[in-house]
Amino acid sequence: MDLATIVQILESTLRLATPLLFTCLAGLFSERAGIFDIGLEGKLLVAAFFSAAFAFYTGSAWLGLLAGIAASVVFALIHGFASITFRGNQLISGVAINFLAAGMTVVVAQSLFHQGGRTPPLSGNARFERIDLPFADALRDVPVIGPLYSNVLSGNSVLVYLGLLAVPLTWWVLYRTRFGLRLRAVGENPAAVDTAGVSVVRMRYYAVIIAGVLCGIGGAYLSTSLAAGFVKDMSAGRGYIALAALIFAKWRPWQALVAVLLFGMLEAIANRWPNLDLGLITLPNQFMAALPYILTVVILAGFVGKAIPPRAGGEPYVKER
Amino acid sequence: MELRGISKAFGPVQANKDINIRVRKGTIHGIIGENGAGKSTLMSILYGFYRSDSGEVLIDGKPTQITDSLAAIRAGIGMVFQHFKLVENFTVLENVILGAEGGALLQPSKARARKLLTQLADDYELSVDPDAVVEDLNVGHQQRVEILKALYRQANILILDEPTGVLTPAEADHLFRILRGLKEQGKTIILITHKLREIMEVTDEVSVMRRGEMVATVNTADTNPSELAELMVGRKVLLDVQKTPAQPGEVVVSVRNLQVIDRHGVERLRGIDLDVRAGEILGIAGVAGNGQSQLLEVLAGMMPGTGTMTMNGADMDLSLRRDNARTRREDSIAHVHEDRHRCGLILDFMAWENVAFGYHDRPEYQKNALLMDNAAILEDAKGKIERFDVRPPNPMLTAESFSGGNQQKIVLAREIERNPDLLLVGQPTRGVDIGAIEFIHKRLIELRDQGKAILLVSVELDEILSLSDRIIVMFDGKIMGERDPEQTNAQELGLLMAGVVGDSVTGDAA
């Protein structure tokens, strides 16, 4: 394998990992606060659609991003409404969210654009531009480092950098701020937070809203950066892969980055070599597609270190029985 | 501080009825009452954890709206709950500052808190390692964290809900020293307990609750334990149970060197030897959490252990590779679990189904190889409900629609009417009203008189004293000694329960 191939795989990895990263961090906030979120997929999808639709109408990717975030937050609030306010089953609510998004995007897209659940292709400012990092051109010819910096790191959509920044930011918020302390506490023992004079409901709503915002950015990236427009079901299971990455990362931000890069790379490899010839065996495309899920099951089975979710995860907080 | 006309209902349960109470500043005020009297509910209302249906709170004479815990904290109230409210995988420091960080960033808050904690530790003998993770601490230390949390928030009124239930006597004494120290600093303390000894020892005033109502408030100096006991239960306590002397027969169950390590790796039983004979009640006394619950669960096949156990001469498999709760029932061991809500009953099942629960695979309940004979079960249930005077006598009601005492009767009916050779009973009268208590005690004696062996675990010393034919005291997973109920008294048992043999304290209780 030559350097050019490696560079291309890494470039592709970074692009494909970005929507996973946002979604995974979204799940991290939500689940750390004790709200299980299998509705990541749905939020990602609905954000992808609304950002594409608004970017198309306004001609601005940034306005599209805002619309995507707004749509995703609305879905997050529905989840919060069901699982926090009405103490419903968080898993069922998540399932419903996913279906709602799958149906809603197509129905609305069809009614707005009459293109079979698509948005028209986006061009110009309706998509996020690629940003060249400083010195990208100057460094291009430096061996090894050059291509890695100039091709892999530089020249990506602004949202890719935002995603990379979100990781340390998440870490900082979670472990270095009052808000993070309370957020983690509410996912471990909400009664402790409640008796400490902090509203559990409010903290949990903050968490699902943050999850909504992050999914919103991920969805916008999908349709206005990675692709140029929305097509039906374009999230294509990425929300579930992000969930898998979250478990893989054991609900921690830096590990989440590693996990999504790993899963992004699997996708990049599967794109490059549909049938990966390893000499002894040839791995079909389908195997590569299933690998993130298989790895997650292995992690869940506890054969490779135990993944312990936040202790109050999935449980509605009920004071009076 | 004053509470006026507080009422609170949980669905159909009226936990507090029109409660009035005044607590004077700088005193230790005790609140006593039986299980379920509504003590915790009242205090949770004061702390804003629950919201009262009616009534008002006055602090320093000013009406204060306590809408949530934050309001209570602001009003200077701190509370140590019966079940600690700690984030177990956080450090002590993080638990202490949670909700009172004093700034958006954690590092400066932690530094500030660390300084304050050292100071509090010195002032009140409350030393805890601020960087220890809470789940690694023992209960006594966890409780200190709770107290520190309240003090850190500058609480002037400190509520402690049954703080000694999980403590060894030495730890309890340490706690009382702390409380007296706090009082000297001018803090007001409300101490909830149902242990009369503690009330007499530390409180200045005491209020008595019964069935959701406040029945009296008296000066501790002006009262005595028996008066308080009478107030608590609402009539002269007849703790004597009518019974004839036991006629112990063969050894039914025999246990040697029983050891248990629980799922978290904690040693619960450290080498128990005991025998229970036919026709006797062996009572096990001890402070909650000293291994009694595990003893019953191991014998009942719910929890694995090591050592040997023989039942009617046959070896039982303590590792539970072959045995389980079902095979123990087949070996004629019945078990009244101490937690009837979690284990003893399926609350959503109807009474008749609960009567078969655990014995549902018995041949008399089967119609043929495939189907159960629901009619037979229903018939059987009707009989048991009648004989045990379960009210209302309707087998079609779900278990949760019965009151605690009647639920307990359903469990007892199911287990006792099997005529087991050995009956394991945990806390048979917890949360049960007086009438039902007498009924249950009578049934247990009857079973004994039929020549069955009974192993009784209870935290109520009176119950142990009045029912048992022999008493074993457990402390820290070990047997501290055996006593004859006729020749011992609460004082002596209390010492044993505290790990004191003769005059020396065993173990590292303090």
Next chain:
Amino acid sequence: DPALIYDLGGKFDKSFNEAAFGGAERWAAETGGTYRDIEMQSEAQREQALRRLAESGSNPIVMTGFAFSSVLEQVAPDYPDTTFAIIDGYVDAPNVRNINFSEHEGSYLVGMLAAMASETGTVSFVGGMDIPLIRRFACGYAQGAVAANADVNVIVNYTGTTPAAWNDPVRGGEITSAQISQGSDVVYAAAGGTGVGVLQTAADSGILSIGVDSNQNYMHPGQVLTSMLKRVDNAVFDVFSAGTDVETGSFVMDLASGGVGWALDENNESLITEDMRAAMAAAEASIASGETVVHDYTSDNSCPVSVD
């Protein structure tokens, strides 16, 4: 009334199905007639969609896509009075019209253009589902490229092995990026809706692309070299116009009959040099006359030029 069922890529894939839709619309506009159309959501609904139209009396019924073959085989005998037309498929029944295109010939032409326009000497192909039909495109394309430049390097990739491959623009874009990193500077997409992503990435990265089925030159003016036209629209238009009298049997629409071709319009004028135009004219004439025979992959499931 006539009716039309689209394959899973959907009516607005900008390519194959949209071409069929265009034909139907043209017919409706010209004749003032009405027609019904259905988009399916999943493989399992093919039969229901077909029966539903037959039940409700639509005639003739056109369907786009080889995948209907197996289903039509079952359904056609149940409705002997209805005429069915299948594009890209083959069903041996008295009431079925089979319409096939010589995609290899059209692909050959655009392959030549690709090789002529390429500066790197590497051109590429992104196929949708990896099936013989799409390999026919790839094989024709490769033959054309080699014909124009014997040293050309042709990279061939497919998006997947299931119908989802027709509608995955993100994946199409990623595959295109990979091909670009391997040196390709002209990419031909024969992948339905996935092609939208291929053309987009090509435009973003400043290389040329080639559209398929419909004329896709307009999608990125000046950046789409040309489009391989597959006149599905004409096929649909013909069937609709003939109405219930439509002839059954097998029909091949090839270069000679105008069934396939390449697109030249104001969007790509500047990209097509005089030399290219001349070469195209010569090649077209040669193929039409039978002088040049473009190998059809599906005739023996093999290609003289590697397309794996």
Next chain:
Amino acid sequence: MSSRNMPKWADVLLVPLFSLVIAFAISALVILAIGEDPIRAMELMVTGSLGSTYGWGYTLYYTTNFLLTGLAVSIAFQAKLFNIGGEGQALIGGLGVALVCLYVPWPNWWTAMIGAILASAVFGALWAAIPAYLQARRGSHIVITTIMFNFIAASVLNYMLSHVLRPPASMDPATARFASELRLPRLADVLEPFGIAFSRSGPANVMLFVALAFCVLAYVMMSRTKLGFEIRAFGQSEPAAHYAGISAFRIIMIAMLISGALSGVMAVNSVMGGPQRLVMNAVEGAGFIGIAVALMGRSHPIGIIAPALLFGFLFQGGSELAIETTIPREMIVIIQALVIMFTGALDNLVRQPLEAMFALGRRKS
């Protein structure tokens, strides 16, 4: 889920009914919002799915799918296990059906049907067995593992259909067609002897009766057998089941195996009863609709019959809608989502006011 404050009938009937009404009302608003007439939409759906035997043929065909997947989800729910993997189990069940139909020379349809039921049940059960085992022995959350197994199943099927089972000449990722003798008798064939004319087009077939029989069997099992007693006990209270000596491992495994088997059997209908070959996505989301059906039917084996029929109606009506109007077929996905949301997660939204009403009524009387 039960409640002290309301009679049982209200809990079982009124709550789902009100939830359904809300879900439908919101759906109507959506239809209105996209500029269509909800009343006409409803009419179209009713005539399209119930107005002809052709419509019934499809409605009942879908109903059969949902009966089986709804039952599958219900049995797992009764053991407090949320089997979200019905989709994957049915896909793999379909593989079982295809294998026995293609490679075993069955003499006639009914032996083939029995063979296919057994094969699909075994395949579906095996696919559920791994998540079940991981839950029972290693505490891995079954919801997450079954989701993962759905995706893995899709990949397996994708591979099998594109590389292994596809006939050499075919371009479809689908198996060859089964022998025509194996075609299951459709309702038309079943009803003919009784002189009832029924459309031959609709794929509803004898599997409908098999599915109904499974409902009855499941009812008997849950209410009259030791196993059912233990599954229910375990589902209501795991510690109590432990106290009674009911093995958690055994119940989790058995409940999930039954659940997986039922999901798998659903494929007999959608593969043998429908296209007569295994195609991609033969399950069409029925595994997920099973969740909605089970929630509405309160996980009761008989209670799910009405919701299964309702969803059969929605599914068929929805495709009619897509043909006759500009409302896309995805409208029914929205309805499905709303039903799951309101009957499953927002249950309390309906329950609390209802409870308050009953409490008020009681106080008055």
